[in-house]
Amino acid sequence: MMAQRPDIIVIGGGSAGAACASRLADAGQKVLLVEAGKSDKDIRSRVPALMANIVQTPDFDWCYRAEPDPSVGGRPDVWPAGKRLGGGSAINGMMFIRGHQWDYDHWAELGATGWDYESCLPYFRRMEDNERGPDKWRGTGGPIAVSEIRSRYSVTEDWVSAVQEAGFPRSPDLNGEKAEGVDFIQLSQRSGLRWSAARGYLEKASPNLEIMLEAQVQRIVIENGRATGVKLRHNGQIRTLTARHGVVLSAGALNTPRLLMLSGIGPGDELRKHGIDTVIALPGVGQNLQEHSATHLVNAVDTHTLNDDSRGLSAVKQLLALAVKRSGALTTGIGHAQAFVRSREGLSAPNIQLAFSAFAFDVTEKGNLALRGESSVSTLVGLMRPSSRGSVTLRSGNPDAAPKIEHILLGDEDDVLQLVEGLQIARAVMAQPAIAKDVSGEVRPGEELESAEALSHYVRAATIPMYHPVGTAKIGSKADPMAVVDADLKLYGLEGLWVADASVMPTIPAGNTNATAIMIGDKASDHILKAVKGRDISQAA
Ligand SMILES: Cc1cc2nc3c(=O)[nH]c(=O)nc-3n(C[C@H](O)[C@H](O)[C@H](O)COP(=O)(O)OP(=O)(O)OC[C@H]3O[C@@H](n4cnc5c(N)ncnc54)[C@H](O)[C@@H]3O)c2cc1C
Numbered sequence: 324m325m326a327q328r329p330d331i332i333v334i335g336g337g338s339a340g341a342a343c344a345s346r347l348a349d350a351g352q353k354v355l356l357v358e359a360g361k362s363d364k365d366i367r368s369r370v371p372a373l374m375a376n377i378v379q380t381p382d383f384d385w386c387y388r389a390e391p392d393p394s395v396g397g398r399p400d401v402w403p404a405g406k407r408l409g410g411g412s413a414i415n416g417m418m419f420i421r422g423h424q425w426d427y428d429h430w431a432e433l434g435a436t437g438w439d440y441e442s443c444l445p446y447f448r449r450m451e452d453n454e455r456g457p458d459k460w461r462g463t464g465g466p467i468a469v470s471e472i473r474s475r476y477s478v479t480e481d482w483v484s485a486v487q488e489a490g491f492p493r494s495p496d497l498n499g500e501k502a503e504g505v506d507f508i509q510l511s512q513r514s515g516l517r518w519s520a521a522r523g524y525l526e527k528a529s530p531n532l533e534i535m536l537e538a539q540v541q542r543i544v545i546e547n548g549r550a551t552g553v554k555l556r557h558n559g560q561i562r563t564l565t566a567r568h569g570v571v572l573s574a575g576a577l578n579t580p581r582l583l584m585l586s587g588i589g590p591g592d593e594l595r596k597h598g599i600d601t602v603i604a605l606p607g608v609g610q611n612l613q614e615h616s617a618t619h620l621v622n623a624v625d626t627h628t629l630n631d632d633s634r635g636l637s638a639v640k641q642l643l644a645l646a647v648k649r650s651g652a653l654t655t656g657i658g659h660a661q662a663f664v665r666s667r668e669g670l671s672a673p674n675i676q677l678a679f680s681a682f683a684f685d686v687t688e689k690g691n692l693a694l695r696g697e698s699s700v701s702t703l704v705g706l707m708r709p710s711s712r713g714s715v716t717l718r719s720g721n722p723d724a725a726p727k728i729e730h731i732l733l734g735d736e737d738d739v740l741q742l743v744e745g746l747q748i749a750r751a752v753m754a755q756p757a758i759a760k761d762v763s764g765e766v767r768p769g770e771e772l773e774s775a776e777a778l779s780h781y782v783r784a785a786t787i788p789m790y791h792p793v794g795t796a797k798i799g800s801k802a803d804p805m806a807v808v809d810a811d812l813k814l815y816g817l818e819g820l821w822v823a824d825a826s827v828m829p830t831i832p833a834g835n836t837n838a839t840a841i842m843i844g845d846k847a848s849d850h851i852l853k854a855v856k857g858r859d860i861s862q863a864a
Pocket of ligand 1: 334335336337338339340357358359360378403404405406407408409410411412414415416417418419420538539540541573574575576578582657789790791792823824825826834835836837838840841
């Protein structure tokens with residue numbers, strides 16, 4: 324344990340917490356980072372394709388399940404959340420994408436002053452070590468390695484051509500000037516291995532940073548209107564640790580609101596229900612839960628795919644390719660190429676993400692995913708700006724109880740319509756000459772489902788969450804009663820408590836959320852330094 328009392332305690336060493344803790348320590352703060360999970364130094368986290376073995380494994384994942392969702396036939400969906408140093412970035416699909424500039428500018432319009440794209444860009448740039456090199460939009464030399472995919476299949480090249488044949492532009496860089504059009508996917512990897520936020524920010528962190536693993540925070544300690552420390556369980560003992568300046572809460576969009584409520588911060592009625600005294604009444608805690616929804620188009624193909632590389636001699640070759648060249652099927656992320664497209668006229672920005680993979684899964688009778696036995700490809704059709712909103716509340720006052728997640732994935736008819744439009748675009752792409760020559764049939768939804776009505780039934784049955792929960796402690800102006808933190812990420816009504824993770828996003832950005840969460844953690848450090856050292860945020864980054 325740190326000999327001295329730390330200046331700041333950071334709760335949660337995930338995507339945002341790792342970035343924030345490391346930057347604060349670099350700036351001279353004595354930081355104690357407390358993480359409930361173990362280290363991410365584990366081959367199952369490092370080898371990308373082993374992701375399938377760690378999601379839904381309690382040693383890596385909090386393994387949450389939402390309440391039954393009537394909009395998808397009453398299915399109680401799984402809501403994974405990383406439980407290792409690195410958090411989500413230690414178990415996720417590694418797709419590295421920032422989202423569209425419009426989303427950040429929209430945040431600022433909603434009251435998150437200083438979170439427009441121009442203000443976030445220096446932090447996106449400083450986090451990156453981008454294999455494509457630096458330019459006005461991209462960074463190099465930063466802690467997070469961003470690499471091109473190394474699991475290459477000719478069918479992916481064909482898909483990229485087919486998207487263009489279908490009328491969408493080729494993007495020079497979806498993380499660059501414009502997040503619209505088609506490109507190969509970039510991954511959070513270096514030399515074919517996962518590059519989590521823990522690897523990037525914590526492995527070479529300043530000696531000012533101490534990390535306490537397998538330390539599960541039960542609540543934030545509040546004295547005289549100030550957060551002074553945490554109560555946690557470590558090695559079977561309950562301990563209270565204090566910090567000079569305060570606490571940064573980075574437990575992720577599901578656990579951050581849970582910890583706030585366990586600490587007496589949240590909607591009064593909800594706290595009373597569980598016998599918790601209200602310290603600060605903030606009705607927005609746990610509300611505004613947002614999530615991307617996605618459905619899949621699966622095709623059988625006559626060309627070589629990753630499904631073929633998962634069996635027999637080919638599988639052995641892939642092991643060798645990883646060991647010798649750090650390439651091949653075992654370096655795969657969850658997608659290989661992607662396109663951001665508009666499914667209709669009059670939108671301010673693309674509303675649909677198509678993520679193409681040169682592989683496809685079947686769902687087994689037990690509900691598990693299994694790679695298909697034949698050559699196959701899949702196109703994920705993701706809805707980028709869903710209207711549905713859900714909530715995270717307490718199941719009980721027991722600090723070990725899972726949060727109660729209530730989310731109606733397809734609560735809005737127009738969300739279903741947009742997914743149908745996205746599916747129709749994904750099908751149109753597969754019909755283009757560049758890829759039609761590879762395709763031997765449609766597995767899901769199935770060619771017989773043609774009408775928009777039939778496709779909407781399919782969407783309702785087959786849509787799943789994309790594992791991108793955000794928004795449950797949103798940034799907003801003082802005039803917004805549902806805002807939880809101000810634009811400096813300080814909790815309303817309390818000194819010494821900042822929230823820095825995916826929960827502060829006012830709305831979900833158009834793209835997988837890891838890069839945005841890391842940006843928030845990195846930028847948070849400058850807001851906190853402004854508070855504790857009077858540093859000028861406009862001069863930071
Ligand atoms: C299976 C999966 C696949 C995904 N795929 C992608 C992808 O391909 N690309 C992408 O961009 N995004 C992806 N995401 C989403 C992305 O990883 C998350 O948005 C991001 O990690 C969120 O960062 P965060 O800092 O908000 O929370 P997290 O990274 O979840 O960090 C929270 C941390 O807090 C710790 N913690 C929680 N409660 C406590 C407590 N009481 N005490 C101490 N510590 C605690 C947790 O163990 C965790 O380490 C995926 C997520 C999942 C789960």
